[in-house]
Amino acid sequence: MERINNLDTLIQMQKEFENIMEIRKSTVTNTERRELLICGGTGCVSSESLKLLENLKDEIKKHGLEDKVRASITGCFGFCEKGPIVKVFPEDVFYVGVTPGDAANIVSTHLVQGRKVERLLYEEPALKKKVDTQHEMEFYKKQKRIALRNCGLINPELIEEYIANRGYEALGRCLLEMTPKEVIHIIKTSGLRGRGGGGFPTGLKWEYASKMDSPIKYVVCNADEGDPGAFMDRSILEGDPHSIIEAMVITGYSIGSNKGFVYIRAEYPLAIKRLKNALKQAKQAGLLGQNIMGTGFNFDIDIKYGAGAFVCGEETALIHSIEGGRGEPTTKPPFPAEKGLWDKPTSVNNVETFANVPAIIINGASWYNKFGSDTSKGTKVFALAGKINNVGLVEVPMGISLREIIYDIGGGIKDGKEFKAVQTGGPSGGCITADQLDVKIDYESLYSIGSMMGSGGMIVIDEDNCIVDIAKFYLQFTVEESCGKCTPCRVGNKRLYEMLTKITEGKGTEEDLETLRTLAETIKLTSLCGLGQTAPNPVLSTMKYFHEEYLAHVRDKKCPAGVCQSLLRYTISEEKCIGCTKCARVCPVSCISGKVKEVHVIDQDLCIKCGACFDACPVNAISKG
Amino acid sequence: MMTRTLSQDLYDQLEGYIDSIEPTEAALIEVLHEAQHIFGYLPMEVQLFIGEKLHVPASKVFGVVSFYSYFTTEPKGKYVINICTGTACFVRNAESIVREFEKALNIKTGETTGNKKYTIDCLRCVGACGLAPVVMVNEDVYGKVTVDDVYKIIAKYTE
Numbered sequence: 097m098e099r100i101n102n103l104d105t106l107i108q109m110q111k112e113f114e115n116i117m118e119i120r121k122s123t124v125t126n127t128e129r130r131e132l133l134i135c136g137g138t139g140c141v142s143s144e145s146l147k148l149l150e151n152l153k154d155e156i157k158k159h160g161l162e163d164k165v166r167a168s169i170t171g172c173f174g175f176c177e178k179g180p181i182v183k184v185f186p187e188d189v190f191y192v193g194v195t196p197g198d199a200a201n202i203v204s205t206h207l208v209q210g211r212k213v214e215r216l217l218y219e220e221p222a223l224k225k226k227v228d229t230q231h232e233m234e235f236y237k238k239q240k241r242i243a244l245r246n247c248g249l250i251n252p253e254l255i256e257e258y259i260a261n262r263g264y265e266a267l268g269r270c271l272l273e274m275t276p277k278e279v280i281h282i283i284k285t286s287g288l289r290g291r292g293g294g295g296f297p298t299g300l301k302w303e304y305a306s307k308m309d310s311p312i313k314y315v316v317c318n319a320d321e322g323d324p325g326a327f328m329d330r331s332i333l334e335g336d337p338h339s340i341i342e343a344m345v346i347t348g349y350s351i352g353s354n355k356g357f358v359y360i361r362a363e364y365p366l367a368i369k370r371l372k373n374a375l376k377q378a379k380q381a382g383l384l385g386q387n388i389m390g391t392g393f394n395f396d397i398d399i400k401y402g403a404g405a406f407v408c409g410e411e412t413a414l415i416h417s418i419e420g421g422r423g424e425p426t427t428k429p430p431f432p433a434e435k436g437l438w439d440k441p442t443s444v445n446n447v448e449t450f451a452n453v454p455a456i457i458i459n460g461a462s463w464y465n466k467f468g469s470d471t472s473k474g475t476k477v478f479a480l481a482g483k484i485n486n487v488g489l490v491e492v493p494m495g496i497s498l499r500e501i502i503y504d505i506g507g508g509i510k511d512g513k514e515f516k517a518v519q520t521g522g523p524s525g526g527c528i529t530a531d532q533l534d535v536k537i538d539y540e541s542l543y544s545i546g547s548m549m550g551s552g553g554m555i556v557i558d559e560d561n562c563i564v565d566i567a568k569f570y571l572q573f574t575v576e577e578s579c580g581k582c583t584p585c586r587v588g589n590k591r592l593y594e595m596l597t598k599i600t601e602g603k604g605t606e607e608d609l610e611t612l613r614t615l616a617e618t619i620k621l622t623s624l625c626g627l628g629q630t631a632p633n634p635v636l637s638t639m640k641y642f643h644e645e646y647l648a649h650v651r652d653k654k655c656p657a658g659v660c661q662s663l664l665r666y667t668i669s670e671e672k673c674i675g676c677t678k679c680a681r682v683c684p685v686s687c688i689s690g691k692v693k694e695v696h697v698i699d700q701d702l703c704i705k706c707g708a709c710f711d712a713c714p715v716n717a718i719s720k721g
Numbered sequence: 722m723m724t725r726t727l728s729q730d731l732y733d734q735l736e737g738y739i740d741s742i743e744p745t746e747a748a749l750i751e752v753l754h755e756a757q758h759i760f761g762y763l764p765m766e767v768q769l770f771i772g773e774k775l776h777v778p779a780s781k782v783f784g785v786v787s788f789y790s791y792f793t794t795e796p797k798g799k800y801v802i803n804i805c806t807g808t809a810c811f812v813r814n815a816e817s818i819v820r821e822f823e824k825a826l827n828i829k830t831g832e833t834t835g836n837k838k839y840t841i842d843c844l845r846c847v848g849a850c851g852l853a854p855v856v857m858v859n860e861d862v863y864g865k866v867t868v869d870d871v872y873k874i875i876a877k878y879t880e
């Protein structure tokens with residue numbers, strides 16, 4: 097690709113690819129041409145979406161449709177539950193759960209005969225009716241895609257397609273038409289706040305960094321995404337890597353920096369590959385590197401890899417890790433904006449925060465701050481997962497209620513089970529109960545009910561999950577991830593974990609609950625960094641809202657959800673047992689007695705609660721509880 | 722100096738990589754990634770080699786290796802079975818999958834079978850939460866894994 101040296105060339109390029117965008121945005125519909133987009137995110141790639149793409153291309157060729165039909169990959173559509181997805185433009189038809197074997201059918205039926213492939217259409221569970229087009233799907237109706245604007249619309253591996261949807265136009269306008277102060281002013285008035293968890297106003301952060309008097313400054317993109325069960329940042333990097341590059345250059349221009357780093361988890365190979373490819377393309381096009389767009393402004397970006405340490409998501413730890421050391425946090429102040437990477441002023445921003453920036457510059461601050469609540473503007477991407485029907489990536493305006501996310505967008509709880517809670521904010525957050533489903537989500541409201549926005553993980557828990565077990569899971573995570581630098585976090589959280597283990601083993605007492613609470617409060621107050629300060633949140637919030645369930649464990653020695661193994665009791669029903677002896681044969685400790693064709697009995701004192709008999713019984717005569 | 726027992730070829734590969742970049746302390750983590758990629762793990766002799774090449778004290782190299790869970794100082798089996806125990810997989814019963822693999826291979830998580838064929842490991846979220854619970858064997862991803870699938874998966878890797 098040739099270098100782009102001014103805004104005119106860029107706008108010219110937009111026009112060249114306009115015809116593709118027209119079809120994909122369905123602004124032109126009376127055409128023979130078709131665009132097929134197939135999800136090429138990690139989830140769908142592991143469900144063979146690339147093989148599917150190959151097959152589609154072969155079939156298109158076989159039918160001699162190459163001139164009229166193009167098929168390519170795109171970023172995550174968000175509807176991961178039913179992937180791989182194939183979308184046909186301009187008619188907006190949305191095929192779900194497509195396998196490589198379906199390619200022939202899609203091409204011959206849809207593209208040749210012009211009929212939809214009914215069996216691959218999504219069926220709206222509530223209406224029991226097939227849905228023809230994407231915009232009719234309940235999953236999408238309440239969503240507003242800004243950070244994810246290009247995911248499901250462009251091929252992330254082609255810079256031309258990014259440019260076609262106004263990519264790098266924001267950068268051009270900043271460099272050529274605005275002063276750094278003006279750029280910062282737009283971001284400030286847009287109300288954009290950090291999406292990495294802290295919610296700090298992005299414009300203010302840039303302003304601090306810009307005011308620092310230093311010839312060397314750095315821009316860092318935090319793509320560590322440590323919250324297990326969250327995949328927003330990965331999806332953005334896989335689906336729209338150029339938006340991050342563009343935003344980082346804009347940040348560099350605003351604060352007066354010429355060098356950026358993306359700190360990314362080594363566990364995200366596909367995102368790394370797409371980002372590397374995008375960096376190369378941007379450089380070739382003169383949108384990165386020396387003399388960007390012929391303006392004389394220089395900015396370069398390097399990739400740095402994480403190595404499996406959650407605490408490295410914390411900005412000071414991340415900085416030490418980029419410097420090549422152990423990722424241990426240090427106290428703030430000084431904040432990175434004053435003294436960051438190699439002691440130079442550094443603006444650390446999250447992937448999703450960056451993804452919003454070009455859209456804000458192009459559409460203006462007052463466009464952006466129309467979305468959202470009083471204190472939290474714009475949209476937020478959430479990774480909906482757990483016991484929910486529509487697992488996936490959703491982007492919603494701030495201020496929406498959890499009920500809308502879980503029931504309208506998420507399609508409710510899996511297998512018709514009862515909703516129990518939703519955990520937001522990952523290991524740092526807390527649980528939200530059925531009573532709070534109507535709370536309008538923003539930074540402040542979530543904090544006020546003992547949880548937090550976090551980076552956007554949203555894990556739905558149902559009646560089959562034990563709340564103590566969940567709290568224990570998070571604690572185990574933080575214990576493993578504590579860097580060990582300060583004692584409250586290193587030792588305190590370990591004690592919390594041990595106490596929770598004791599409780600799930602039926603050895604806990606009511607006093608333990610009190611100790612648990614006091615210790616949790618102390619750790620929060622005395623830990624050095626955000627990891628330790630927030631680690632006890634899952635315990636405190638579950639204790640607050642599910643006190644009864646904790647009591648059941650310590651007082652009645654029962655796990656109401658039937659999860660905690662040691663608290664289970666297996667019994668054989670006299671009425672149902674047919675005396676087949678299967679259970680007695682599988683029992684590893686031989687504690688089941690009974691003759692052939694006679695009722696069997698379990699010796700409770702010897703039973704180790706392994707559950708083998710429960711699985712083996714052919715007539716479901718064994719119950720647990 | 723410690724005698725080297727691993728193949729000179731591999732060392733040459735690593736040396737080639739280090740010479741192609743700026744050999745500073747800031748490159749330590751990248752070099753360790755590359756070394757683990759080449760050797761499969763990071764034994765003491767490799768760590769010492771890296772320390773010398775980057776002019777970083779061995780204690781610092783070891784400090785970094787031990788800090789990050791991605792780095793391993795033990796060789797792994799031919800097939801590394803990674804069970805995702807991220808939150809999404811956890812609430813969809815990843816624990817029972819872990820237990821089943823442990824039972825089937827008769828080793829604990831983090832261990833390698835005597836014949837160096839299988840290693841069981843856990844990892845936190847591979848980003849395919851829609852497919853929870855997720856199991857990876859080397860590069861292959863298996864989604865919506867049930868306890869019954871465990872034996873079928875192992876049966877695919879018997880070579």
Ligand SMILES: Cc1cc2nc3c(=O)[nH]c(=O)nc-3n(C[C@H](O)[C@H](O)[C@H](O)COP(=O)(O)O)c2cc1C
Pocket residue numbers: 289290291292293294295296298318319320321322323406407408409410411412444445446447449450551625626627
């Ligand atoms: C323990 C811990 C883990 C964190 N993990 C992440 C992370 O994975 N990604 C991220 O962007 N921010 C993470 N943060 C927040 C960062 O410290 C920092 O606030 C953020 O990257 C700033 O960018 P933003 O203002 O755009 O959100 C973490 C903080 C703590 C205390």
Ligand code: SF4
Pocket residue numbers: 407424425577578579580581582583585586623624625626627628629
């Ligand atoms: S709070 Fe935990 S993670 Fe943070 S510095 Fe202390 S020990 Fe390390």
Ligand code: SF4
Pocket residue numbers: 666679682683684685686687688698702703704705706707708709710
């Ligand atoms: S749960 Fe296990 S130990 Fe207990 S009776 Fe059944 S098979 Fe035997």
Ligand code: FES
Pocket residue numbers: 324325326805806807808809810811845846847848849850851853854855
């Ligand atoms: S939690 Fe297992 S893939 Fe995300």
